[in-house]
Amino acid sequence: MAFWTDGGNSQDPKRNFRWKVEIGGIPTASQAVDTNPLSESLVWWAKKVQKPNFTTAESKHVFLGHSYYWPGKTEWQEITMTLVDPVTPGATAHFYKMVQDAGYLLPTTSQLKTQSKSKSVTALGAFTIQQLDDEGNAIETWTLQNPFIKKISFSDLDYENDELTTIDLSIRYDWATCKTGTKINTVPFFDASGNPAS
Numbered sequence: 175m176a177f178w179t180d181g182g183n184s185q186d187p188k189r190n191f192r193w194k195v196e197i198g199g200i201p202t203a204s205q206a207v208d209t210n211p212l213s214e215s216l217v218w219w220a221k222k223v224q225k226p227n228f229t230t231a232e233s234k235h236v237f238l239g240h241s242y243y244w245p246g247k248t249e250w251q252e253i254t255m256t257l258v259d260p261v262t263p264g265a266t267a268h269f270y271k272m273v274q275d276a277g278y279l280l281p282t283t284s285q286l287k288t289q290s291k292s293k294s295v296t297a298l299g300a301f302t303i304q305q306l307d308d309e310g311n312a313i314e315t316w317t318l319q320n321p322f323i324k325k326i327s328f329s330d331l332d333y334e335n336d337e338l339t340t341i342d343l344s345i346r347y348d349w350a351t352c353k354t355g356t357k358i359n360t361v362p363f364f365d366a367s368g369n370p371a372s
Contacts, residue, residue: 188313192306195220195255198299199272215299219260221340223303224253226316226350252324252346259329259339269326269341272297276322294322301345314354318347 196215231246259265275297277289301321305314325344 186308188305192308193223194218194304194306195223196300196302196304198301199275199297200268200299217257219258219265221256221258223255225303226253226318226347226352227251250347250349252344253318255343255345257341257343259341265341266328269323269343272323273326291320291322295320298322298345301347314352317351317353318345319349319351321345321347 195217197217198215200215200217228248228250230248233244233246235242235244257265276294277287279285279287298321301318303316303318304312307313322345323343324346325342327342329340329342331339
């Protein structure tokens with residue numbers, strides 16, 4: 175059998191440049207900070223994003239000259255995303271508003287409002303990462319569960335640097351689901367409601 179073929183049909187491997195990110199908290203054109211029609215959940219100015227990943231802790235027991243290991247708690251790791259900062263739509267304004275919607279207020283106000291998880295998750299909205307085939311169809315979809323912004327870093331300004339201005343985001347979430355084709359695999363062993371599967 176020839177390489178990357180199956181029964182005579184060409185099999186194209188997944189490619190790192192075929193992907194898109196959608197963030198539900200990015201306002202639609204009618205809700206946007208600016209009025210550009212491209213202000214929507216599709217983050218077309220995304221430059222780079224990590225897929226979800228997790229680590230499993232271990233417990234070690236030494237007996238005589240041998241070491242034995244048992245799996246412990248599994249924890250999902252935060253992901254990072256780099257975005258180009260366009261003038262329109264105003265990405266900086268969008269994410270600054272998300273932080274405010276999460277409950278953060280400057281200390282110049284007398285309001286007692288503070289951040290909470292529910293407000294932070296609502297502010298960011300649904301967060302999906304889709305890997306695409308050559309026709310633009312989703313062949314792998316990661317959905318972050320209860321995501322919120324943990325960190326925002328704006329790029330430095332430099333007279334000797336002619337690169338595009340960027341924004342780096344760190345996103346924390348509880349767990350992630352992965353859909354490939356028609357089968358949904360939830361790792362590690364959670365059902366659709368987020369409860370540990372038996």
